[in-house]
Amino acid sequence: MSRSGALDDNEIQTEMNKMVAFISQEAREKAREIQVKADEEFSIEKAKIVRQESLSIDSQYEKKKKQAEVGWKISQSTAINTSRIKVLRSRNDHLESIFEEANKQVQQLSNGDKYKEAIENLILEVLLKLLAPTITLTHRPKDSDLIKKASSTANKRYKDLSGRDTKIDLDSALPDDGSGGVIGASLNGRIKVDNTLEERIKILEEKMLPELRHDLFGVNENRKFYT
Amino acid sequence: MAANSQGIQTLLEAEKEAAKVVQKARQYRVQKLKDARSEAAKEIEAYRAQKDEDFKKFEKDHTSQTSSSQTSIDSSTNTQLSDLDKAVDKNKDDVIKKIVERVLASDPKLHVNLKKIEA
Numbered sequence: 001m002s003r004s005g006a007l008d009d010n011e012i013q014t015e016m017n018k019m020v021a022f023i024s025q026e027a028r029e030k031a032r033e034i035q036v037k038a039d040e041e042f043s044i045e046k047a048k049i050v051r052q053e054s055l056s057i058d059s060q061y062e063k064k065k066k067q068a069e070v071g072w073k074i075s076q077s078t079a080i081n082t083s084r085i086k087v088l089r090s091r092n093d094h095l096e097s098i099f100e101e102a103n104k105q106v107q108q109l110s111n112g113d114k115y116k117e118a119i120e121n122l123i124l125e126v127l128l129k130l131l132a133p134t135i136t137l138t139h140r141p142k143d144s145d146l147i148k149k150a151s152s153t154a155n156k157r158y159k160d161l162s163g164r165d166t167k168i169d170l171d172s173a174l175p176d177d178g179s180g181g182v183i184g185a186s187l188n189g190r191i192k193v194d195n196t197l198e199e200r201i202k203i204l205e206e207k208m209l210p211e212l213r214h215d216l217f218g219v220n221e222n223r224k225f226y227t
Numbered sequence: 228m229a230a231n232s233q234g235i236q237t238l239l240e241a242e243k244e245a246a247k248v249v250q251k252a253r254q255y256r257v258q259k260l261k262d263a264r265s266e267a268a269k270e271i272e273a274y275r276a277q278k279d280e281d282f283k284k285f286e287k288d289h290t291s292q293t294s295s296s297q298t299s300i301d302s303s304t305n306t307q308l309s310d311l312d313k314a315v316d317k318n319k320d321d322v323i324k325k326i327v328e329r330v331l332a333s334d335p336k337l338h339v340n341l342k343k344i345e346a
Contacts, residue, residue: 028248030249031251034255035255038259042260046266054271057274057275068289075293083307086304094312098319101319105327128335161336204329204330216314216319218314
């Protein structure tokens with residue numbers, strides 16, 4: 001300040017205006033800074049929120065998908081199982097009706113010719129199983145004559161095969177409406193061999209199943225082992 | 228000095244105006260942060276709706292696939308059943324004959340572990 005005294009009015013005004021302008025400028029710059037930063041933060045914050053939620057949504061829908069797929073697999077498997085069971089049930093029904101028919105025919109067997117020849121063999125089987133000195137043969141009353149003859153022949157064959165003797169007692173205790181055959185007992189009835197036709201077909205029904213499967217339904221393609 | 232107090236007045240008013248400008252910017256910032264949240268929510272909703280639509284399509288595609296596979300399972304079952312019936316009808320009589328024959332079939336032999344007792 002080289003002049004003495006205060007500045008004149010014009011100079012005061014100019015300085016004033018300069019200061020006002022400066023204040024105003026400062027404010028505007030600061031405001032702009034705040035705005036720019038605000039826009040930046042806006043973008044960052046928005047992107048962050050969107051990304052977080054998107055990931056969470058993705059994993060939710062992944063889970064939904066997997067559950068749905070598991071459900072579909074289960075119902076597919078159930079459908080296949082139901083189908084298999086239907087086929088198996090049909091096979092079982094067929095077998096049952098076959099056995100029913102076979103049983104009916106067996107009941108008539110004792111009226112045929114083969115019965116007379118076979119009864120001797122059946123008695124011999126009993127003797128060879130029991131291997132006892134005294135045996136009681138139980139039979140149907142209507143077979144009495146047949147059994148008497150057959151058992152003495154069978155006894156002779158037994159001696160030829162085994163070298164053993166046995167005494168046979170006869171008992172007509174089987175019901176007449178049975179299918180035939182004999183039951184042998186030794187040791188006072190404590191050991192029994194049931195060689196009636198009913199018992200024989202029962203055994204056959206069980207033991208013949210693999211063979212019947214083969215004959216009726218064909219070979220099992222999935223089977224790997226045969227004895 | 229009247230000029231002095233007037234000058235100070237002017238400066239004070241300039242400051243006031245400046246403060247208003249800055250305040251406005253600060254309000255802008257606050258609003259922007261709220262906007263970030265609400266716009267993000269909108270985008271997320273749109274994304275979720277899209278995902279949901281995709282999922283529904285996924286389900287629908289599979290439902291049609293399931294029903295066609297069910298049909299094929301059913302028809303295969305029926306084929307198996309009818310083949311079964313035919314095979315049984317064909318072989319039934321032979322099988323029954325076989326079973327009945329074996330009831331009387333017999334070949335009595337001495338047990339393998341035994342020897343005939345010679346007198």
